[in-house]
Amino acid sequence: MSVDVRWSPPTTPARPALDRASIVTTALAIADADGLAALSMPRLARELGSAPMSLYRHVPSKDALVDLMLDTALGAPPDLAGCPLRLGCEIWATALRDVLDEHPWTVGLMAGDRSAGPAECGWSEALLAHVVTTGQPLHTAVEVLHLVHGYVRGAAALAGDRLPTADDLERSGRATELPVLARLLGGAVVRGPGGAEPLFDSGLRRTLDAVEAACAPRS
Amino acid sequence: MSVDVRWSPPTTPARPALDRASIVTTALAIADADGLAALSMPRLARELGSAPMSLYRHVPSKDALVDLMLDTALGAPPDLAGCPLRLGCEIWATALRDVLDEHPWTVGLMAGDRSAGPAECGWSEALLAHVVTTGQPLHTAVEVLHLVHGYVRGAAALAGDRLPTADDLERSGRATELPVLARLLGGAVVRGPGGAEPLFDSGLRRTLDAVEAACAPRS
DNA sequence: AGGTGACGCGTACGACGTACGCCGGACGCG
DNA sequence: CGCGTCCGGCGTACGTCGTACGCGTCACCT
Numbered sequence: 001m002s003v004d005v006r007w008s009p010p011t012t013p014a015r016p017a018l019d020r021a022s023i024v025t026t027a028l029a030i031a032d033a034d035g036l037a038a039l040s041m042p043r044l045a046r047e048l049g050s051a052p053m054s055l056y057r058h059v060p061s062k063d064a065l066v067d068l069m070l071d072t073a074l075g076a077p078p079d080l081a082g083c084p085l086r087l088g089c090e091i092w093a094t095a096l097r098d099v100l101d102e103h104p105w106t107v108g109l110m111a112g113d114r115s116a117g118p119a120e121c122g123w124s125e126a127l128l129a130h131v132v133t134t135g136q137p138l139h140t141a142v143e144v145l146h147l148v149h150g151y152v153r154g155a156a157a158l159a160g161d162r163l164p165t166a167d168d169l170e171r172s173g174r175a176t177e178l179p180v181l182a183r184l185l186g187g188a189v190v191r192g193p194g195g196a197e198p199l200f201d202s203g204l205r206r207t208l209d210a211v212e213a214a215c216a217p218r219s
Numbered sequence: 220m221s222v223d224v225r226w227s228p229p230t231t232p233a234r235p236a237l238d239r240a241s242i243v244t245t246a247l248a249i250a251d252a253d254g255l256a257a258l259s260m261p262r263l264a265r266e267l268g269s270a271p272m273s274l275y276r277h278v279p280s281k282d283a284l285v286d287l288m289l290d291t292a293l294g295a296p297p298d299l300a301g302c303p304l305r306l307g308c309e310i311w312a313t314a315l316r317d318v319l320d321e322h323p324w325t326v327g328l329m330a331g332d333r334s335a336g337p338a339e340c341g342w343s344e345a346l347l348a349h350v351v352t353t354g355q356p357l358h359t360a361v362e363v364l365h366l367v368h369g370y371v372r373g374a375a376a377l378a379g380d381r382l383p384t385a386d387d388l389e390r391s392g393r394a395t396e397l398p399v400l401a402r403l404l405g406g407a408v409v410r411g412p413g414g415a416e417p418l419f420d421s422g423l424r425r426t427l428d429a430v431e432a433a434c435a436p437r438s
Numbered sequence: 439a440g441g442t443g444a445c446g447c448g449t450a451c452g453a454c455g456t457a458c459g460c461c462g463g464a465c466g467c468g
Numbered sequence: 469c470g471c472g473t474c475c476g477g478c479g480t481a482c483g484t485c486g487t488a489c490g491c492g493t494c495a496c497c498t
Contacts, residue, residue: 017477035332040454051478053456058476062455108330113254113323115381121388121397128399138403146377146422147370154373158365162334169340178340180347184357203365206433210425236446259485270447272487277445281486 018050020058024068028103031069036105039066066109067117073103074119077126085215086208088130089144093152093204096123100156107156124149136215144211151207155200237269239277243287247322250288255324258285285328286336292322293338296345304434305427307349308363312371312423315342319375326375343368355434363430370426374419 026047030039041062045052059065078095080088100107110120124145131141166185169175175182245266249258260281264271278284297314299307319326329339343364350360385404388394394401 041456042454052454053458053479054477056456104332108327108332111327111330111376111379113379113381116383118391118393120380121383121393121400125397125400128403132399138399138406141399142403143418143421143425146374146418147425150370150373150377150422151366152373153376154369154371155365157330157372157376158369160330160332161339162332164335164340172337174337174340178344180351180357180360181340181344184347184361187357199362199365202362203369206362206366206429207426209432210429213428214425260487261485271485272448273446275487276447 018048018054018058020068023048023055023058024065024072027065027069028073031105032103036066036109067114070106070109070114071117071119073106074099074123076119077123080126080130083130085131085134085136086212088134089127089148089208089211090204092123092127092130093148093207096149096152097156097200100152101159104160107153107160110153111157131215134215140215143214147207147210147214151203155203159200237267237273237277239287242267242274242277243284243291246284246288247292250324251322255285255328286333289325289328289333290336290338292325293318293342295338296342299345299349302349304350304353304355305431307353308346308367308427308430309423311342311346311349312367312426315368315371316375316419319371320378323379326372326379329372330376350434353434359434362433366426366429366433370422374422378419 023044027039027044030044030047041055042052045055048055055065059068078091080091083091116124127145127148128138128141131144132138136144163185164172166175166182169178169182169185242263246258246263249263249266260274261271264274267274274284278287297310299310302310335343346364346367347357347360350363351357355363382404383391385394385401388397388401388404
Protein backbone atom coordinates (compact mmCIF):
# COMPACT_ATOMS: atom_id res chain seq x y z
CA MET A 1 0.00 0.00 0.00
CA SER A 2 3.05 2.25 -0.17
CA VAL A 3 3.25 4.78 -2.94
CA ASP A 4 5.96 3.15 -4.99
CA VAL A 5 8.18 0.48 -3.60
CA ARG A 6 10.85 0.91 -6.19
CA TRP A 7 12.01 4.18 -4.66
CA SER A 8 12.21 2.97 -1.12
CA PRO A 9 15.30 1.08 -0.07
CA PRO A 10 14.76 -2.12 1.91
CA THR A 11 13.29 -0.93 5.16
CA THR A 12 14.86 -3.54 7.39
CA PRO A 13 18.61 -4.00 7.07
CA ALA A 14 18.55 -7.75 7.62
CA ARG A 15 17.39 -10.39 10.02
CA PRO A 16 19.92 -10.12 12.77
CA ALA A 17 20.27 -6.83 14.56
CA LEU A 18 19.60 -7.64 18.16
CA ASP A 19 20.37 -10.65 20.25
CA ARG A 20 20.68 -11.37 23.91
CA ALA A 21 24.48 -11.38 23.92
CA SER A 22 24.90 -7.98 22.33
CA ILE A 23 22.21 -6.48 24.54
CA VAL A 24 23.90 -7.74 27.68
CA THR A 25 27.32 -6.64 26.49
CA THR A 26 26.15 -3.13 25.73
CA ALA A 27 24.34 -2.91 29.05
CA LEU A 28 27.54 -3.94 30.76
CA ALA A 29 29.43 -1.20 29.00
CA ILE A 30 26.91 1.40 30.15
CA ALA A 31 27.04 0.21 33.75
CA ASP A 32 30.83 0.14 33.74
CA ALA A 33 31.05 3.61 32.31
CA ASP A 34 28.28 5.49 34.11
CA GLY A 35 27.11 3.23 36.91
CA LEU A 36 24.16 0.92 37.19
CA ALA A 37 21.78 3.80 37.92
CA ALA A 38 22.46 5.21 34.47
CA LEU A 39 21.22 2.06 32.79
CA SER A 40 17.71 2.49 31.42
CA MET A 41 15.95 0.58 28.71
CA PRO A 42 15.54 3.67 26.50
CA ARG A 43 19.21 4.52 26.80
CA LEU A 44 20.25 0.96 26.14
CA ALA A 45 18.06 0.87 23.06
CA ARG A 46 19.50 4.16 21.84
CA GLU A 47 23.00 2.79 22.26
CA LEU A 48 22.00 -0.24 20.22
CA GLY A 49 20.27 1.78 17.55
CA SER A 50 16.88 0.21 18.14
CA ALA A 51 13.59 1.03 19.78
CA PRO A 52 13.12 0.46 23.50
CA MET A 53 10.44 -2.17 23.11
CA SER A 54 12.57 -4.27 20.80
CA LEU A 55 14.71 -5.31 23.72
CA TYR A 56 11.84 -7.17 25.30
CA ARG A 57 11.92 -9.72 22.49
CA HIS A 58 15.20 -10.98 23.93
CA VAL A 59 14.99 -10.23 27.61
CA PRO A 60 11.88 -10.67 29.75
CA SER A 61 12.41 -7.64 31.97
CA LYS A 62 14.98 -5.18 33.17
CA ASP A 63 15.55 -7.14 36.36
CA ALA A 64 16.28 -10.24 34.34
CA LEU A 65 18.69 -8.24 32.21
CA VAL A 66 20.54 -7.14 35.32
CA ASP A 67 20.75 -10.75 36.46
CA LEU A 68 22.26 -11.67 33.12
CA MET A 69 24.70 -8.79 33.37
CA LEU A 70 25.93 -9.95 36.74
CA ASP A 71 26.27 -13.48 35.49
CA THR A 72 28.36 -12.55 32.48
CA ALA A 73 30.40 -9.99 34.41
CA LEU A 74 31.44 -12.63 36.91
CA GLY A 75 32.35 -15.09 34.23
CA ALA A 76 34.17 -18.30 35.00
CA PRO A 77 36.34 -18.76 38.09
CA PRO A 78 40.06 -19.49 37.70
CA ASP A 79 41.23 -23.08 37.43
CA LEU A 80 42.84 -24.15 40.67
CA ALA A 81 43.72 -27.71 39.72
CA GLY A 82 46.98 -28.84 41.23
CA CYS A 83 47.45 -25.73 43.37
CA PRO A 84 48.43 -26.08 46.98
CA LEU A 85 45.78 -24.93 49.42
CA ARG A 86 46.98 -21.44 50.17
CA LEU A 87 48.03 -20.51 46.68
CA GLY A 88 44.71 -21.65 45.25
CA CYS A 89 42.80 -19.51 47.70
CA GLU A 90 44.99 -16.56 46.88
CA ILE A 91 44.47 -16.96 43.15
CA TRP A 92 40.74 -17.28 43.65
CA ALA A 93 40.58 -14.22 45.87
CA THR A 94 42.62 -11.94 43.65
CA ALA A 95 40.73 -13.09 40.56
CA LEU A 96 37.45 -12.24 42.24
CA ARG A 97 38.84 -8.93 43.42
CA ASP A 98 39.88 -8.10 39.86
CA VAL A 99 36.41 -8.84 38.54
CA LEU A 100 34.74 -6.80 41.26
CA ASP A 101 36.74 -3.71 40.71
CA GLU A 102 36.54 -3.89 36.98
CA HIS A 103 32.76 -3.79 37.42
CA PRO A 104 32.16 -1.80 40.59
CA TRP A 105 28.38 -2.05 40.35
CA THR A 106 28.55 -5.81 40.94
CA VAL A 107 29.44 -5.24 44.57
CA GLY A 108 26.28 -3.38 45.42
CA LEU A 109 24.24 -5.74 43.32
CA MET A 110 25.40 -8.91 45.01
CA ALA A 111 24.73 -7.35 48.38
CA GLY A 112 21.05 -7.02 47.52
CA ASP A 113 18.82 -9.99 48.19
CA ARG A 114 18.87 -11.42 44.70
CA SER A 115 19.26 -15.17 44.39
CA ALA A 116 22.58 -16.52 43.21
CA GLY A 117 22.98 -17.37 39.55
CA PRO A 118 25.11 -19.96 37.79
CA ALA A 119 28.23 -17.83 37.76
CA GLU A 120 28.10 -17.15 41.47
CA CYS A 121 27.57 -20.86 42.09
CA GLY A 122 30.49 -21.64 39.83
CA TRP A 123 32.82 -19.44 41.82
CA SER A 124 31.68 -20.98 45.09
CA GLU A 125 32.06 -24.46 43.65
CA ALA A 126 35.60 -23.70 42.51
CA LEU A 127 36.79 -22.70 45.95
CA LEU A 128 34.87 -25.42 47.78
CA ALA A 129 36.18 -28.10 45.46
CA HIS A 130 39.69 -26.76 45.82
CA VAL A 131 39.60 -27.03 49.59
CA VAL A 132 37.96 -30.44 49.55
CA THR A 133 40.54 -31.69 47.07
CA THR A 134 43.31 -30.87 49.49
CA GLY A 135 41.76 -33.33 51.90
CA GLN A 136 39.65 -31.09 54.09
CA PRO A 137 36.16 -32.04 55.23
CA LEU A 138 33.21 -30.23 53.72
CA HIS A 139 32.45 -28.12 56.75
CA THR A 140 35.99 -26.77 56.73
CA ALA A 141 35.61 -25.87 53.07
CA VAL A 142 32.51 -23.91 53.95
CA GLU A 143 34.39 -22.04 56.63
CA VAL A 144 37.16 -21.21 54.20
CA LEU A 145 34.72 -20.01 51.59
CA HIS A 146 33.06 -17.84 54.17
CA LEU A 147 36.33 -16.31 55.29
CA VAL A 148 37.82 -15.68 51.87
CA HIS A 149 34.66 -14.73 50.03
CA GLY A 150 33.62 -12.56 52.95
CA TYR A 151 36.93 -10.76 53.04
CA VAL A 152 37.04 -10.10 49.31
CA ARG A 153 33.51 -8.78 49.18
CA GLY A 154 33.97 -6.61 52.22
CA ALA A 155 37.26 -5.22 51.01
CA ALA A 156 35.74 -4.46 47.63
CA ALA A 157 32.90 -2.61 49.33
CA LEU A 158 35.34 -0.68 51.50
CA ALA A 159 37.45 0.21 48.50
CA GLY A 160 34.38 1.81 46.94
CA ASP A 161 33.73 4.05 49.94
CA ARG A 162 34.41 7.71 49.47
CA LEU A 163 35.58 9.15 52.75
CA PRO A 164 35.14 12.83 53.48
CA THR A 165 38.25 14.94 53.06
CA ALA A 166 40.05 16.47 56.00
CA ASP A 167 38.57 19.79 54.96
CA ASP A 168 35.06 18.38 55.12
CA LEU A 169 35.67 17.32 58.69
CA GLU A 170 37.19 20.67 59.57
CA ARG A 171 34.34 22.64 58.13
CA SER A 172 31.67 20.54 59.82
CA GLY A 173 33.28 21.16 63.18
CA ARG A 174 33.30 17.45 63.84
CA ALA A 175 37.04 17.07 63.59
CA THR A 176 37.47 17.14 67.35
CA GLU A 177 35.03 14.28 67.77
CA LEU A 178 36.95 12.18 65.30
CA PRO A 179 40.58 12.83 66.18
CA VAL A 180 42.08 9.63 64.87
CA LEU A 181 40.19 9.73 61.62
CA ALA A 182 41.13 13.38 61.16
CA ARG A 183 44.76 12.52 61.73
CA LEU A 184 44.45 9.73 59.21
CA LEU A 185 42.87 11.90 56.55
CA GLY A 186 45.13 14.85 57.30
CA GLY A 187 48.41 12.99 57.08
CA ALA A 188 49.30 11.98 53.57
CA VAL A 189 48.68 8.42 52.51
CA VAL A 190 49.19 5.85 55.19
CA ARG A 191 51.81 3.25 54.51
CA GLY A 192 52.95 0.29 56.50
CA PRO A 193 56.62 0.18 57.41
CA GLY A 194 57.21 -2.11 54.46
CA GLY A 195 56.29 0.77 52.24
CA ALA A 196 53.78 0.18 49.55
CA GLU A 197 51.99 -3.11 50.17
CA PRO A 198 48.40 -2.28 49.32
CA LEU A 199 45.81 -2.69 52.01
CA PHE A 200 43.97 -5.39 50.14
CA ASP A 201 47.03 -7.59 49.91
CA SER A 202 48.03 -7.31 53.52
CA GLY A 203 44.49 -8.11 54.62
CA LEU A 204 44.40 -11.04 52.24
CA ARG A 205 47.67 -12.32 53.62
CA ARG A 206 46.21 -12.27 57.12
CA THR A 207 43.04 -13.93 55.89
CA LEU A 208 45.01 -16.69 54.22
CA ASP A 209 46.88 -17.23 57.47
CA ALA A 210 43.49 -17.73 59.07
CA VAL A 211 42.57 -20.19 56.34
CA GLU A 212 45.64 -22.25 57.01
CA ALA A 213 44.88 -22.21 60.70
CA ALA A 214 41.38 -23.44 60.02
CA CYS A 215 42.74 -26.26 57.90
CA ALA A 216 45.52 -27.30 60.24
CA PRO A 217 44.96 -30.40 62.37
CA ARG A 218 42.79 -29.49 65.33
CA SER A 219 44.71 -28.32 68.33
CA MET B 220 -13.38 34.05 49.71
CA SER B 221 -14.98 30.84 51.00
CA VAL B 222 -18.74 30.70 51.18
CA ASP B 223 -19.10 30.97 54.93
CA VAL B 224 -16.24 30.31 57.23
CA ARG B 225 -18.42 29.75 60.28
CA TRP B 226 -19.59 26.38 59.05
CA SER B 227 -16.20 24.99 58.17
CA PRO B 228 -14.15 23.47 60.99
CA PRO B 229 -10.51 24.46 61.19
CA THR B 230 -8.99 23.10 58.05
CA THR B 231 -5.54 22.37 59.35
CA PRO B 232 -5.26 20.18 62.46
CA ALA B 233 -2.30 22.01 63.96
CA ARG B 234 1.20 23.14 63.23
CA PRO B 235 3.26 20.05 63.74
CA ALA B 236 2.49 17.06 61.58
CA LEU B 237 5.66 16.34 59.73
CA ASP B 238 9.27 16.66 60.68
CA ARG B 239 12.50 15.23 59.47
CA ALA B 240 12.80 12.70 62.27
CA SER B 241 9.38 11.12 61.79
CA ILE B 242 9.85 11.03 58.04
CA VAL B 243 13.14 9.22 58.33
CA THR B 244 11.78 6.83 60.94
CA THR B 245 8.80 5.89 58.81
CA ALA B 246 11.00 5.47 55.77
CA LEU B 247 13.19 3.16 57.81
CA ALA B 248 10.20 1.08 58.78
CA ILE B 249 9.14 0.70 55.16
CA ALA B 250 12.62 -0.33 54.07
CA ASP B 251 12.94 -2.81 56.90
CA ALA B 252 9.58 -4.34 56.15
CA ASP B 253 9.49 -4.44 52.35
CA GLY B 254 12.98 -3.61 51.19
CA LEU B 255 14.51 -0.40 49.93
CA ALA B 256 12.99 -0.84 46.49
CA ALA B 257 9.53 -0.56 48.01
CA LEU B 258 10.27 2.91 49.35
CA SER B 259 8.72 5.61 47.21
CA MET B 260 7.83 9.14 48.11
CA PRO B 261 4.11 8.59 47.42
CA ARG B 262 4.03 5.52 49.61
CA LEU B 263 5.98 7.22 52.35
CA ALA B 264 3.56 10.13 52.26
CA ARG B 265 0.59 7.79 52.40
CA GLU B 266 2.06 6.06 55.43
CA LEU B 267 2.48 9.46 57.07
CA GLY B 268 -0.98 10.64 56.15
CA SER B 269 0.24 13.54 54.08
CA ALA B 270 0.69 14.51 50.47
CA PRO B 271 3.81 13.47 48.58
CA MET B 272 5.05 16.98 48.01
CA SER B 273 4.90 17.86 51.67
CA LEU B 274 7.91 15.70 52.33
CA TYR B 275 10.12 17.99 50.32
CA ARG B 276 9.72 20.72 52.92
CA HIS B 277 11.86 18.61 55.24
CA VAL B 278 14.10 16.64 52.93
CA PRO B 279 15.75 18.00 49.81
CA SER B 280 15.45 14.85 47.70
CA LYS B 281 14.91 11.15 47.89
CA ASP B 282 18.62 10.45 47.68
CA ALA B 283 19.22 12.72 50.63
CA LEU B 284 16.47 10.92 52.51
CA VAL B 285 18.20 7.61 51.89
CA ASP B 286 21.46 9.07 53.15
CA LEU B 287 19.70 10.14 56.30
CA MET B 288 18.14 6.71 56.66
CA LEU B 289 21.51 5.03 56.50
CA ASP B 290 22.94 7.46 58.99
CA THR B 291 20.24 6.90 61.57
CA ALA B 292 20.13 3.16 60.97
CA LEU B 293 23.83 2.87 61.75
CA GLY B 294 23.52 4.97 64.87
CA ALA B 295 26.36 5.31 67.34
CA PRO B 296 29.11 2.71 67.67
CA PRO B 297 29.59 0.86 70.96
CA ASP B 298 31.85 2.33 73.62
CA LEU B 299 35.10 0.39 73.75
CA ALA B 300 36.82 2.35 76.50
CA GLY B 301 38.95 0.15 78.70
CA CYS B 302 38.50 -2.98 76.61
CA PRO B 303 41.48 -5.09 75.75
CA LEU B 304 42.34 -5.14 72.06
CA ARG B 305 40.67 -8.33 70.98
CA LEU B 306 37.53 -7.96 73.01
CA GLY B 307 36.98 -4.43 71.78
CA CYS B 308 37.24 -5.56 68.17
CA GLU B 309 34.83 -8.36 68.84
CA ILE B 310 32.28 -6.08 70.44
CA TRP B 311 32.59 -3.62 67.57
CA ALA B 312 32.21 -6.36 64.96
CA THR B 313 29.18 -8.04 66.51
CA ALA B 314 27.50 -4.68 67.12
CA LEU B 315 27.96 -3.76 63.47
CA ARG B 316 26.74 -7.18 62.43
CA ASP B 317 23.62 -6.73 64.53
CA VAL B 318 22.87 -3.39 62.92
CA LEU B 319 23.43 -4.73 59.43
CA ASP B 320 21.11 -7.64 59.75
CA GLU B 321 18.43 -5.68 61.50
CA HIS B 322 18.41 -3.43 58.41
CA PRO B 323 19.42 -5.67 55.52
CA TRP B 324 19.13 -2.91 52.94
CA THR B 325 22.06 -1.08 54.52
CA VAL B 326 24.47 -3.65 53.17
CA GLY B 327 23.62 -3.01 49.56
CA LEU B 328 23.54 0.72 50.14
CA MET B 329 26.97 0.98 51.66
CA ALA B 330 28.37 -1.04 48.78
CA GLY B 331 27.23 1.60 46.29
CA ASP B 332 29.53 4.53 45.69
CA ARG B 333 27.91 6.95 48.07
CA SER B 334 30.19 9.02 50.24
CA ALA B 335 30.44 8.16 53.90
CA GLY B 336 28.30 10.09 56.37
CA PRO B 337 28.87 11.00 60.00
CA ALA B 338 27.67 7.68 61.35
CA GLU B 339 29.99 5.67 59.16
CA CYS B 340 32.84 7.94 60.17
CA GLY B 341 31.89 7.51 63.80
CA TRP B 342 32.09 3.74 63.55
CA SER B 343 35.46 3.89 61.84
CA GLU B 344 36.72 6.35 64.43
CA ALA B 345 35.63 4.08 67.25
CA LEU B 346 37.62 1.12 66.03
CA LEU B 347 40.65 3.15 64.95
CA ALA B 348 40.78 4.94 68.30
CA HIS B 349 40.43 1.65 70.12
CA VAL B 350 43.39 0.14 68.35
CA VAL B 351 45.53 3.25 68.71
CA THR B 352 44.70 3.41 72.40
CA THR B 353 46.17 -0.02 72.92
CA GLY B 354 49.47 1.37 71.72
CA GLN B 355 49.47 0.43 68.07
CA PRO B 356 50.68 2.78 65.35
CA LEU B 357 48.14 4.35 63.07
CA HIS B 358 48.93 2.22 60.06
CA THR B 359 48.28 -0.90 62.09
CA ALA B 360 44.92 0.49 63.15
CA VAL B 361 44.04 1.00 59.52
CA GLU B 362 44.95 -2.59 58.76
CA VAL B 363 42.79 -3.81 61.61
CA LEU B 364 39.87 -1.68 60.51
CA HIS B 365 40.23 -3.05 57.02
CA LEU B 366 40.31 -6.64 58.21
CA VAL B 367 37.44 -6.43 60.68
CA HIS B 368 35.21 -4.05 58.79
CA GLY B 369 35.86 -5.98 55.60
CA TYR B 370 34.97 -9.27 57.18
CA VAL B 371 31.76 -8.02 58.77
CA ARG B 372 30.54 -6.39 55.60
CA GLY B 373 31.40 -9.36 53.48
CA ALA B 374 29.82 -11.81 55.86
CA ALA B 375 26.68 -9.70 56.02
CA ALA B 376 26.51 -9.69 52.24
CA LEU B 377 27.03 -13.44 52.11
CA ALA B 378 24.34 -13.99 54.70
CA GLY B 379 21.90 -12.18 52.45
CA ASP B 380 22.60 -14.45 49.49
CA ARG B 381 19.87 -16.82 48.52
CA LEU B 382 21.43 -19.97 47.15
CA PRO B 383 19.50 -22.16 44.78
CA THR B 384 18.02 -25.28 46.32
CA ALA B 385 19.32 -28.73 45.54
CA ASP B 386 16.21 -29.24 43.42
CA ASP B 387 17.03 -26.14 41.37
CA LEU B 388 20.44 -27.56 40.58
CA GLU B 389 19.00 -30.94 39.75
CA ARG B 390 16.39 -29.55 37.44
CA SER B 391 18.83 -27.33 35.58
CA GLY B 392 21.05 -30.30 34.85
CA ARG B 393 24.01 -28.43 36.26
CA ALA B 394 24.33 -30.58 39.35
CA THR B 395 27.12 -32.65 37.82
CA GLU B 396 29.17 -29.54 37.12
CA LEU B 397 28.86 -28.43 40.71
CA PRO B 398 29.33 -31.64 42.68
CA VAL B 399 30.61 -30.16 45.90
CA LEU B 400 27.99 -27.46 46.03
CA ALA B 401 25.29 -30.02 45.26
CA ARG B 402 26.55 -32.19 48.09
CA LEU B 403 26.51 -29.18 50.35
CA LEU B 404 22.98 -28.18 49.48
CA GLY B 405 21.75 -31.74 49.45
CA GLY B 406 23.06 -32.71 52.85
CA ALA B 407 21.16 -31.11 55.67
CA VAL B 408 22.70 -28.11 57.36
CA VAL B 409 26.44 -28.18 57.61
CA ARG B 410 27.84 -28.08 61.08
CA GLY B 411 31.37 -27.96 62.34
CA PRO B 412 32.39 -30.70 64.71
CA GLY B 413 31.72 -28.37 67.62
CA GLY B 414 28.10 -28.49 66.65
CA ALA B 415 26.30 -25.26 66.40
CA GLU B 416 28.82 -22.42 66.27
CA PRO B 417 27.41 -20.16 63.62
CA LEU B 418 29.51 -19.46 60.58
CA PHE B 419 29.77 -15.76 61.36
CA ASP B 420 31.28 -16.41 64.78
CA SER B 421 33.85 -18.90 63.63
CA GLY B 422 34.95 -16.59 60.84
CA LEU B 423 35.11 -13.70 63.27
CA ARG B 424 37.23 -15.77 65.64
CA ARG B 425 39.69 -16.41 62.84
CA THR B 426 39.65 -12.78 61.83
CA LEU B 427 40.38 -11.70 65.39
CA ASP B 428 43.30 -14.11 65.44
CA ALA B 429 44.58 -12.31 62.39
CA VAL B 430 44.11 -8.98 64.15
CA GLU B 431 46.20 -10.11 67.06
CA ALA B 432 48.86 -11.33 64.71
CA ALA B 433 48.93 -7.97 63.01
CA CYS B 434 49.30 -6.21 66.33
CA ALA B 435 51.94 -8.53 67.77
CA PRO B 436 55.54 -7.28 67.77
CA ARG B 437 57.03 -7.79 64.35
CA SER B 438 58.62 -11.12 63.78
C1' DA C 439 -3.22 45.19 62.36
C1' DG C 440 -0.45 44.11 59.03
C1' DG C 441 3.62 41.90 57.45
C1' DT C 442 6.47 37.73 57.23
C1' DG C 443 7.80 33.46 57.08
C1' DA C 444 6.98 28.46 57.43
C1' DC C 445 4.31 24.78 55.98
C1' DG C 446 0.95 21.65 53.58
C1' DC C 447 -0.51 20.63 49.23
C1' DG C 448 -2.42 20.62 44.13
C1' DT C 449 -0.85 20.67 39.56
C1' DA C 450 2.15 19.49 36.09
C1' DC C 451 6.08 17.58 33.52
C1' DG C 452 9.49 14.45 31.97
C1' DA C 453 11.42 9.84 32.47
C1' DC C 454 10.90 5.20 33.22
C1' DG C 455 9.23 0.13 32.82
C1' DT C 456 6.43 -2.47 30.08
C1' DA C 457 1.60 -4.67 28.16
C1' DC C 458 -0.36 -4.99 23.75
C1' DG C 459 -0.85 -5.37 19.09
C1' DC C 460 0.47 -4.06 14.22
C1' DC C 461 3.35 -4.83 10.29
C1' DG C 462 6.59 -6.41 7.14
C1' DG C 463 9.94 -9.74 5.82
C1' DA C 464 11.71 -14.78 5.93
C1' DC C 465 10.88 -19.25 5.36
C1' DG C 466 8.63 -23.83 4.59
C1' DC C 467 5.24 -26.37 2.22
C1' DG C 468 2.26 -27.65 -1.35
C1' DC D 469 5.75 -20.38 -7.70
C1' DG D 470 2.20 -18.81 -4.35
C1' DC D 471 0.67 -18.81 0.26
C1' DG D 472 0.34 -19.39 5.14
C1' DT D 473 2.78 -19.01 9.26
C1' DC D 474 5.94 -17.33 12.33
C1' DC D 475 9.32 -14.10 14.17
C1' DG D 476 11.39 -9.93 15.25
C1' DG D 477 11.18 -4.78 15.29
C1' DC D 478 8.48 -1.13 16.70
C1' DG D 479 4.56 2.51 17.77
C1' DT D 480 1.24 3.48 21.14
C1' DA D 481 -0.38 3.83 25.58
C1' DC D 482 -0.70 3.39 30.65
C1' DG D 483 0.64 3.61 35.37
C1' DT D 484 4.31 5.08 38.51
C1' DC D 485 7.93 7.76 40.07
C1' DG D 486 10.69 11.98 41.35
C1' DT D 487 10.17 16.65 41.81
C1' DA D 488 9.82 22.02 40.15
C1' DC D 489 6.66 25.56 41.00
C1' DG D 490 3.38 28.32 43.09
C1' DC D 491 -0.87 28.96 45.87
C1' DG D 492 -3.33 29.43 50.20
C1' DT D 493 -3.27 29.29 55.12
C1' DC D 494 -1.82 29.59 59.47
C1' DA D 495 1.35 31.21 63.70
C1' DC D 496 3.92 34.59 65.27
C1' DC D 497 6.33 39.02 65.52
C1' DT D 498 6.33 43.59 65.22
